[in-house]
Amino acid sequence: MKGLGRSVYYWLYNLEKTFVIMFATISAIVAFQVLVNGGDLSAVMPQMYIPMIGSIMLIAMFMNNAVHFIPQSLSYGGTRKDVFMGMEIAIHLMMMQWMLLVIIGMFIMPADFFSADFFKQCLSIYLACCGLGNLLCAGSLKYGAKIGMILYIIFVVAASIFIGVFFALSANNIVEYMSNGASYFAVLLAAVLLDGIMIAICYFAIRKYEVR
């Protein structure tokens, strides 16, 4: 393998491991709660927990990247460009993996639990969270892990509140309006733009980052 291939392999290896550990932990907690509550998943885990958990996982991965994986890959001789591209490819694949789990969930969960609208909402939310994660990563690289941790808490709380409010309004027409047609396209475009802009900011932060 050459430069970018090595970098992508490194990032996929490490992020997949992180993903599996996080997912297994969350699954174990949910399974235990379901068991205690007599097998009623809906009572234990409202629908909004899916985007909430996914968002927290994605943002946590970016924090991990800034503190662990970026310094390590640079100190092992990765170029900044390869490290950046490897990270972005791998983390967006992790996001798609989470979306795949949502799709699988659509088939194995009760029909009213997952829907096409829900899938679309999740996609926009996860893309926006990748944007926040990239900003967090850039902030952490530039100002240190402590600032990164503060940003992490702020972003996780903000994302959770947003998702909570959004799904609390699910009976409202606004949500339906935002999930269909041109309005949904606008939301998705905004999420993609946010992610794209933050990716660029993260790239400049990696370019200027000093391994210590």
Place this chain on the structure above:
Amino acid sequence: MSEEKIIARNVVKTYGKKDVLHGIDLELEKGKIYGLIGRNGAGKTTLLSILSSQNPASSGTVTCNGMPVWENREALDHICFSRELNPITGYGQNTYKIKDYLKAASIYMPNWDQDLANRLIEKFELNKKKRIAKLSKGMMSMVTIIIALASKADYTFLDEPVAGLDVVMREYFYKVLLDEFAQSGRTFVISTHIIEEAADIFEEVIMIDRGKMILKENTQDLLDRCRHVSGKTEEVDVLTSGLKTYHEEKLGRSKGVMVMLEPGKELLGNTEVTVQPMNLQQVFVALCGGEEV
């Protein structure tokens, strides 16, 4: 074809308003072991991190075999800088297990020698499942040594590789290093504070003081021309007149100084003055440890 060497030209590094490196010019040839010595904060680690492109220089250029090293993966494939591990470093590597740390190295380093890594792990009696943060200082040094040697990089930089190692393991490290050097002809740059012990393996020594490279010379040639002159002050002054003296030490009416002679020249002592050869540590202390006279 360009010569096989790393060349740094007028490398300057500034952090904020603080100049850490001042216009370093340096050539590292293939197939040599260099000792990089300097006091704490002299700029050794900064220099190595710039030579290996881990950090950018504020100005100046670094090339490896004729290729710029900055953001050049072809050049970087020839270089490994195994950083000193520290339990309090904030960038998280110390939370890895040893096996994860080595796995990551094996992915990035194109010539990684897993057999050598396994042999060294066994020899150092390291538990691969142990986290870096749980290791003693000496064990952390062992991990950095394993990364450096198993990388099989043409130019390998080690930052304080023997810090915390007991004398048996230090001896073992020097032996393995020399074996590897003899087999592969790789270039090693070793930054260390344990100067006298490592002096015998340094073919050349590079001395850095407050961000400036003050000396780069064959170790034996350097020692051959450094002399410590001591005796009555007047006699010492007479004998060393016209020569640049370093690190003057006075004791009553006597004094001692170091002089660096031209190659092939010799100072002859007399009953009043003693002229002695010096070891590398004494030369280092004389050049970097005090005010020049």
